[in-house]
Amino acid sequence: xxxxxxxxxxxxxxxxxxxxxxxxxxxxxxxxxxxxxxxxxxxxxxxxxxxxxxxxxxxxxxxxxxxxxxxxxxxxxxxxxxxxxxxxxxxxxxxxxxxxxxxxxxxxxxxxxxxxxxxxxxxxxxxxxxxxxxxxxxxxxxxxxxxxxxxxxxxxxxxxxxxxxxxxxxxxxxxxxxxxxxxxxxxxxxxxxxxxxxxxxxxxxxxxxxxxxxxxxxxxxxxxxxxxxxxxxxxxxxxxxxxxxxxxxxxxxxxxxxxxxxxxxxxxxxxxxxxxxxxxxxxxxxxxxxxxxxxxxxxxxxxxxxxxxxxxxxxxxxxxxxxxxxxxxxxxxxxxxxxxxxxxxxxxxxxxxxxxxxxxxxxxxxxxxxxxxxxxxxxxxxxxxxxxxxxxxxxxxxxxxxxxxxxxxxxxxxxxxxxxxxxxxxxxxxxxxxxxxxxxxxxxxxxxxxxxxxxxxxxxxxx
Ligand SMILES: Cc1cc2nc3c(=O)[nH]c(=O)nc-3n(C[C@H](O)[C@H](O)[C@H](O)COP(=O)(O)OP(=O)(O)OC[C@H]3O[C@@H](n4cnc5c(N)ncnc54)[C@H](O)[C@@H]3O)c2cc1C
Numbered sequence: 001x002x003x004x005x006x007x008x009x010x011x012x013x014x015x016x017x018x019x020x021x022x023x024x025x026x027x028x029x030x031x032x033x034x035x036x037x038x039x040x041x042x043x044x045x046x047x048x049x050x051x052x053x054x055x056x057x058x059x060x061x062x063x064x065x066x067x068x069x070x071x072x073x074x075x076x077x078x079x080x081x082x083x084x085x086x087x088x089x090x091x092x093x094x095x096x097x098x099x100x101x102x103x104x105x106x107x108x109x110x111x112x113x114x115x116x117x118x119x120x121x122x123x124x125x126x127x128x129x130x131x132x133x134x135x136x137x138x139x140x141x142x143x144x145x146x147x148x149x150x151x152x153x154x155x156x157x158x159x160x161x162x163x164x165x166x167x168x169x170x171x172x173x174x175x176x177x178x179x180x181x182x183x184x185x186x187x188x189x190x191x192x193x194x195x196x197x198x199x200x201x202x203x204x205x206x207x208x209x210x211x212x213x214x215x216x217x218x219x220x221x222x223x224x225x226x227x228x229x230x231x232x233x234x235x236x237x238x239x240x241x242x243x244x245x246x247x248x249x250x251x252x253x254x255x256x257x258x259x260x261x262x263x264x265x266x267x268x269x270x271x272x273x274x275x276x277x278x279x280x281x282x283x284x285x286x287x288x289x290x291x292x293x294x295x296x297x298x299x300x301x302x303x304x305x306x307x308x309x310x311x312x313x314x315x316x317x318x319x320x321x322x323x324x325x326x327x328x329x330x331x332x333x334x335x336x337x338x339x340x341x342x343x344x345x346x347x348x349x350x351x352x353x354x355x356x357x358x359x360x361x362x363x364x365x366x367x368x369x370x371x372x373x374x375x376x377x378x379x380x381x382x383x384x385x386x387x388x389x390x391x392x393x394x395x396x397x398x399x400x401x402x403x404x405x406x407x408x409x410x411x412x413x414x415x416x417x418x419x420x421x422x423x424x425x426x427x428x429x430x431x432x433x434x435x436x437x438x439x440x441x442x443x444x445x446x447x448x449x450x451x452x453x454x455x456x457x458x459x460x461x462x463x
Contacts, residue, residue, distance in 0.1 A: 006046045006090065010067040014049060017063065018056040020096055023048040033093040034085050036074070037138075039318040040393070041082030041422070045072070045091035052096050053112075054168070054176060054202045061200060062174035064090050064452070071452055073200050076116050076140020080321055081422035084143065092200060094142065102127060107208040108165060113142040113201045117151075117310065120206075125307045130211035132157045137311050145204055146196040147418035148372040150380070152275040152309070153211060155243040155360030161192035161372055162365060163207045169199035172452040176202070190443045193372020194433065195417060198447040212306035216283035217275040220291065221260065221298040227251060227340040228333075229294060230270045234355065235331045237290050243360030244278040245286060250354035251343035259300040268344065274301060275309060319350075322397045323384040324404035325419035326411040331355065331379050335410040339381070342403040347395050350386040353403070355379050373434030374414045381407060382419060 014022045023030040024047060033048045046069075049060045064071045070089030077084055085091055094114030100123040101110040109124055109131060118137025124130050132153035134144045141160075149160025157163060166180045167188065177199075179188035190198060222230050234249035241247065249272055256265045274290065276283030280303045291299055328335060343353045359377045367373045383403045385396035415424075417432035433440055 005088070006069060007067055010063060010069065011047065013063050013066075014047075014060060017059040018049060018051060020050040020052040020056050021048075023050070033074075033095070034091060035318055036077040036079070036082045036085055037315065037318055038080050038082050038321045040320050040322070041085070043082060043085040043087045045086050046088055048091045048093055050093045050096050054170070057092065057094075057170045057200050057202055058174055058176060060090065060092055061170050061172070061452070065172065065174060071200070073113075073142070073196060073453070074140075075113060075142030076138060076144075078136075078139045078315075079143050079147075079418070080323055081420055083422065097202070100124070102129065102208070104129060104208075109206045109208055111141055111204045111206060113140075113203060115141050117141060117144070121307050121310050124208060125211075125213055125305070127208075128210055128213055129208040130306060131160065131206040131208060132163055133160055135310065136313055136315050138315055141204060142196065142201055144418060146191060146194070146201065148193045148374075148416065149418070150356070150362065152215075152217075152246050152306075153209070153277050154362040155246050155357070156277045157209050158361040158364070159193070159372060160206075161370055162361070163209075164188075164192055164204060165207055166203075166205040167191045167201055168203040169201045171199045172448045172450065186443060187447065190371045190440055192370035193417070194436065194440045194443070195371075197444055197453050199453065211277055214280055214303050215275055215277060215306045215309060216280040216287065216301065216303055217306075217309045218301035218304070219259075219274070219298065220272040220294075220296040220301065221254065221264075222270040222272075222294060222296050224251070224268050224270060224344055226294060227270045227343065228336050230272060231331065231336040231339065231355070232333075233290070233293055234272060235336075238357040238359070241357075242286060244276050244283065246275050246277070246357065247290070248273045248354050248356045250352060251339070252352040252354075253349050260298055264297070266349065268346075268348075272296075275306075319386045320388065320390070320393065320396070321384065321386050322400050323382060323419060323421060324400050325380065325382050325416045326404065326407060327358070327374065327376075327414045327416075328355075328379045328381060328407075328410050329376070329412055332410060335407065338406050338410070342383075342399075342406055346399050346403075347385065347387070347392065351396065351399060352382075352384050354382050354384075356382075367434060368436060368439075371433070371436050371440055373436045374416065376412070376414075378412070380416065381411075383407075 074084035097114035
């Protein structure tokens with residue numbers, strides 16, 4: 001038996017009380033439960049509990065409090081910082097809590113906090129309904145929603161957190177509370193973009209919207225030399241595109257997908273990726289000017305199921321990942337040149353830069369209407385490296401940092417919490433909360449006065 005600072009009595013009590021598994025470091029399933037998407041993270045909590053429902057979460061938090069153990073929570077484990085999994089204390093891995101219950105008439109989905117966007121899309125699309133969620137089926141609903149949440153539908157229907165009707169969570173005192181616009185309204189405000197540090201969310205209730213099952217979506221691919229022209233095309237097209245359109249501009253090595261010519265697999269290319277979140281026939285004339293300009297060597301835009309399109313960028317397993325995210329007020333020609341220069345020169349595979357528009361419903365609420373503060377129109381830039389070989393760590397991390405530094409003159413001082421790496425300086429971590437930082441600190445002191453949930457995303461109550 002491996003010695004852990006969790007007393008035997010506590011383990012015994014958890015074993016007797018919870019229905020899910022209680023895993024010590026030498027037990028089967030422990031390593032799988034502690035694994036996160038970013039393979040650079042290798043944290044080992046003292047104990048893992050895999051609750052099967054709210055009763056288990058209530059019991060685990062109560063027992064942890066009795067023995068003064070820190071508690072952290074893993075949803076889908078996709079946050080690049082790996083903050084979901086600590087190097088000490090008790091990890092609640094919610095992976096077993098993934099039920100999605102759809103009420104098509106009431107247009108509401110009740111979703112357990114361990115579900116992924118793939119789980120949600122599967123259940124909601126059976127009724128031609130959707131929650132505006134993330135663009136990858138393996139991302140957890142919990143982390144993404146608690147940090148804001150952008151995706152193909154957010155220009156039309158708002159951020160994921162804007163679509164919450166209610167959140168149920170287990171508090172540090174081991175009580176289940178329900179937060180809505182009317183009940184615990186302040187907590188509800190904080191949960192919409194303020195991170196998860198007020199308790200363990202067990203259930204989200206989301207508004208549903210009529211989407212699909214078919215949408216008009218796909219990509220256009222161009223040679224690398226076209227990068228500046230294509231970036232300007234993206235910028236000009238989005239300047240007055242309707243909210244149904246979300247278009248991304250990016251530079252990446254082409255994956256070996258069947259819709260890319262085989263001889264171009266692995267070739268660094270320029271991409272436009274688009275989804276029209278309305279009836280496909282209405283989308284055709286809207287996207288026509290996008291498709292007819294320039295000379296793409298691939299145009300895969302077609303009528304396809306929303307569910308399938310959501311799987312297009314699917315991430316599986318664990319991959320070494322490093323990234324930087326930043327916002328631009330506008331995409332100037334100088335910023336485009338910088339993106340072209342660095343985007344062209346990245347380490348050969350797995351380095352990408354993607355620019356996405358901010359606007360429409362996602363920027364309508366005031367900056368203090370929810371805890372998520374970044375409501376100005378503009379663009380988001382994500383510079384990301386994914387790789388396998390530990391010997392290549394420095395090259396990839398350096399490329400991301402240098403690219404990020406070069407974009408500095410064009411960026412605002414806002415930061416998206418969902419894309420913060422673990423090594424970011426305090427001022428960037430604070431910037432993720434913008435002008436809502438002090439209110440969130442007060443809320444955290446109120447709901448977690450002893451810092452029970454101390455390993456989740458930082459809002460430091462002491463500073
Ligand atoms: C491949 C990839 C694609 C992505 N695509 C998008 C995208 O399209 N749109 C977007 O907005 N973001 C995207 N992201 C970022 C994503 O939103 C964040 O990584 C998000 O935190 C993932 O949620 P998760 O539940 O998987 O994370 P986790 O790593 O499990 O959790 C993240 C944080 O939330 C806390 N938390 C988790 N569950 C709970 C809970 N039940 N109660 C309280 N706190 C909790 C954790 O403790 C941790 O601090 C992407 C990330 C990756 C790696």
